[in-house]
Amino acid sequence: MDIKTIVLAAGKGTRMKSALPKVLHCIAGKPMLQWVVESVSSFKGETVVVCGHGAELVKDQLAQPSLKWVEQTEQLGTGHAVQQTIQLIDDADKVLILYGDVPLIETETLRTLLQQVNKNTMGLLTVNLDDPTGYGRILRENKKVQRIVEHKDANETERAVNEVNTGILAVTGSSLKKWLSQLENDNAQEEYYLTDIIEMAVNDGVDVKTVQPKSEFEVKGVNARKELNELERYYQRKNAESLMEQGVTLADANRIDVRGKLVLTGSDIFIDSNVIFEGTVILGEGVNIGSNCVIRDAQIANNVTIKSHCVLEDCEVSDDSVIGPFARLRPGAELDENVRIGNFVEVKKSKVGQGSKINHLSYIGDADIGKNVNIGAGTITCNYDGVNKFKTIIEDNVFIGSDTQLVAPVTIAKGATIGAGTTLTKNAPEEELTLSRAKQLTLKGWKKPVKE
Numbered sequence: 001m002d003i004k005t006i007v008l009a010a011g012k013g014t015r016m017k018s019a020l021p022k023v024l025h026c027i028a029g030k031p032m033l034q035w036v037v038e039s040v041s042s043f044k045g046e047t048v049v050v051c052g053h054g055a056e057l058v059k060d061q062l063a064q065p066s067l068k069w070v071e072q073t074e075q076l077g078t079g080h081a082v083q084q085t086i087q088l089i090d091d092a093d094k095v096l097i098l099y100g101d102v103p104l105i106e107t108e109t110l111r112t113l114l115q116q117v118n119k120n121t122m123g124l125l126t127v128n129l130d131d132p133t134g135y136g137r138i139l140r141e142n143k144k145v146q147r148i149v150e151h152k153d154a155n156e157t158e159r160a161v162n163e164v165n166t167g168i169l170a171v172t173g174s175s176l177k178k179w180l181s182q183l184e185n186d187n188a189q190e191e192y193y194l195t196d197i198i199e200m201a202v203n204d205g206v207d208v209k210t211v212q213p214k215s216e217f218e219v220k221g222v223n224a225r226k227e228l229n230e231l232e233r234y235y236q237r238k239n240a241e242s243l244m245e246q247g248v249t250l251a252d253a254n255r256i257d258v259r260g261k262l263v264l265t266g267s268d269i270f271i272d273s274n275v276i277f278e279g280t281v282i283l284g285e286g287v288n289i290g291s292n293c294v295i296r297d298a299q300i301a302n303n304v305t306i307k308s309h310c311v312l313e314d315c316e317v318s319d320d321s322v323i324g325p326f327a328r329l330r331p332g333a334e335l336d337e338n339v340r341i342g343n344f345v346e347v348k349k350s351k352v353g354q355g356s357k358i359n360h361l362s363y364i365g366d367a368d369i370g371k372n373v374n375i376g377a378g379t380i381t382c383n384y385d386g387v388n389k390f391k392t393i394i395e396d397n398v399f400i401g402s403d404t405q406l407v408a409p410v411t412i413a414k415g416a417t418i419g420a421g422t423t424l425t426k427n428a429p430e431e432e433l434t435l436s437r438a439k440q441l442t443l444k445g446w447k448k449p450v451k452e
Helices: 032-039 055-061 078-083 107-114 173-180 196-203 225-245
Strands: 003-009 045-051 067-071 094-099 121-128 137-141 144-149 163-172 207-211 248-250 256-264 269-271 275-283 294-296 311-313 340-343 346-348 357-360 363-365 367-369 380-382 392-394 405-407 410-412
Touching: 003 032, 003 078, 032 045, 032 055, 032 094, 045 055, 055 067, 078 173, 094 107, 094 173, 107 121, 107 163, 107 207, 144 196, 144 207, 163 173, 173 196, 196 207, 225 248, 225 256, 363 367, 405 410
Parallel strands: 003 045, 003 094, 045 067, 121 207, 248 269, 256 275, 275 294, 294 311, 340 357, 346 363, 363 380, 367 392, 380 405, 392 410
Antiparallel strands: 094 163, 121 163, 137 144, 137 163
16 A cells, blocks of 8 residues: 655745745755655655645745645645645555645654555544644544534633644545545635544544644744744754753853764864764764864864864865864865865865864965965965866975965975965976066165155
């Protein structure tokens, strides 16, 4: 039996006060709808997204060939939204219904819910809330679910019930299609409520089995930016606790953001406050990261120190290297062991060999740098002529003086020294001093100008 997942994502999200469709607002750097789609990615079957407001933008953002799209041109309730998918539902399917603005639902919770489904039973995800205001209440007799009443339609006794409907349910395709055809909009909202199928199931002798999530945040929906922030902070705090369990020391567990995947290959890692990880970041043993760093799609090996206010993107840093403070490694930067990249140094699409140092105020782009090279302050590889990019090659044991421009393509042979202030336009031979300077003059008798 295949699983047919239907994700309802048609709402405008008026309370978000945004031109962006609600389901594209992000938790940990990822659209809410993508979180939901990924929660069922391991299931065998098809995922159908019901879109509406901003449909084309939603499709563009989640351009996945495995998804099927159905458009709900009029928003007439959750039941009406699911009715739009009826031609895609087979009788033999197990149908799972999710919501694009409920992003943190766990796969294991859904797996348990699906286990409740057969021809005589259906699964319903409920949660007990201290304050159930606004939610549909679960009404039971002899502990068995009988129906759901929406908050606006509930009387005082019914509103006192604190077990509420999450909207997430699982049912056989044949039953769902039958009940969808019987939905009516005779309620305060004049909408077709999907929740009405619960009472239909009971009337047909189908037992409604309930499952509850481990945390209410799994089923918490987002209608406003305040709720979006609540889910963001919950997710980040949960991540922080997991990191600490794996041997990471956090200066402040409330001030770390993981917007992707953080992979640890060792322990005794220290992360200072306000560090942001994006994409996939791999951290080795004994890594020390200073405050206010942004690290994206990077591999950081053992015993690396990244000082404060550094930005690393799509780069590799080998053992025992030190970066920063205020350094930037751009895509394609590869640092060998024991490399030093200092303050206000930018490295792009370059390899820096073992033991080499670029300590101050330099730009290194499209370069291959050998071992034990010392690059002085203010050095620039002039790699771009306005149209094409060219390579700078610096061999082992080279010393480059301060305020030097290396006009690519150029090669500096091993052991060479480049004098401070040089503009190098030709290859420099090994073990020699190469420099270019204008003759120094002193004008005797020169008078400083005086303000009139």
